[in-house]
Amino acid sequence: MLHAAPSAAQKRSAFRAGLNSGTLQRFPGAFNPLSAKLIERRGFEGVYISGAVLSADLGLPDIGLTTLTEVAGRSQQIARVTALPALVDADTGFGEPMNAARTVQVLEDAGVAGMHLEDQVNPKRCGHLDGKDVVDRDVAVRRITAAVAARRDPDFVIAARTDAAAVHGIDDAIDRAKAYADAGADLIFPEAMRNPADFDRLRAAVDVPILANMTEFGKSELLDVKTLESLGVNIVIYPVTLLRLAMHAAETGLNAIAEHGTQAGFLDSMQHRRDLYDLLDYESYSTFDENVFTFRI
Known part of the structure; x- marks a missing residue:
């Protein structure tokens, strides 16, 4: 009633445990607090808060128009009502490395269990559209380094998303994933993976957990849970599925x-x-x- 019983710290601990459990963690995208309650009731392991969905909910395209205040506000509303850990899309951190640091602390206060930062140029665009670009690897590493340094709760998960595969190819995405893990990222999110072979190569290259984005109508082949588990994927998100159905x-x-x-x-x-x-x-x-x-x- 009113707020979910587990504290934010407990949900973050559960998220960490899930990532290290050897069982694929399934995080459907919640487009509002009510849908988050339904995700929990149906027995999923977590809730994803998509930047594309939040933009669409505001009647805006996913091109970096939303603000940290808007993302944190909706994240707090969703995290409040569910006992599940919530992972939120923090785009490029809403500015320079210092902005990324502030984003971590604001989202910690919102009660979510983790966030991901991406290496696109700012303003960004949907990861499954053509025409996107990525910043230099060193710039992205500074974003991750700043985010990790700003974290107050050690269980708060900081994920690094790389969009390099669709821009420069899978080899660059793998090199960036290694650099981001070395910078302290807890989880690697390789965007727009084309097929199982891409996941297989990235899994072999990094020791930290990896995330698969199973979004519809994009560049990635839609893989089922058994296939993702066999590839060593630790968490799968379905970011826009519920919004599209609704x-x-x-x-x-x-x-x-x-x-x-x-x-x-x-x-x-x-x-x-x-x-x-x-x-x-x-x-x-x-x-x-x-x-x-x-x-x-």
Whole structure:
């Protein structure tokens, strides 16, 4: 009720343990706090907070227009309601290395379990679009070094994302992954891997955990959990899946109302009121303190 029971420190410890468990950690993307509660209920290991989703939710393209304040605010809202650890997309750290350092501490205060920084130029763009570019390796290393130095909770996970594979090829991505791990990154996120062979090569090159981004309609082959486990991947994110499903369903419903003048034919496709109330735990709120406030469902 109100806030999830585990503390931020406990969730960070759980995230660390999951990354080192030998079991693939599945982090679907939550597009709002309610969807995070559903992810937890369905038994997943964590929640991902996507920069692309947050941008889309604000009606903006994913080209670096969102601010640290906006990302931290939505991250806090999502982390508050779930007992699962949350990993958040921090883009390029919102500026220079000192900005990346501040980003770490602001997101620590937001209650998330970890964040990832990428090596794109600033402003960035979606990792599965053409035309992106990356900064020099030394610049990216300074971002990671600053983030690691600013961390106050040693369990807070700092992940390094490299977009170099789509720009300069897999060899450069592997070289950068090694450099970022040496700079203190706890987790490597190689963006836009094309196929299992790319993951296999990167896995052999670094000792820290690695992340797979299974986003739809992008440059990466969509691999199932068993394949990812066999490749030694430690965590998989599905960043935009739930938003895409929800928006498609919303569009279908709106089309039906526009065409037929009623939504009556789509009731079977909707979450029932009772299921929404159950997910929100109305019962606990109604019995919290009957001397202060009561209501009936």
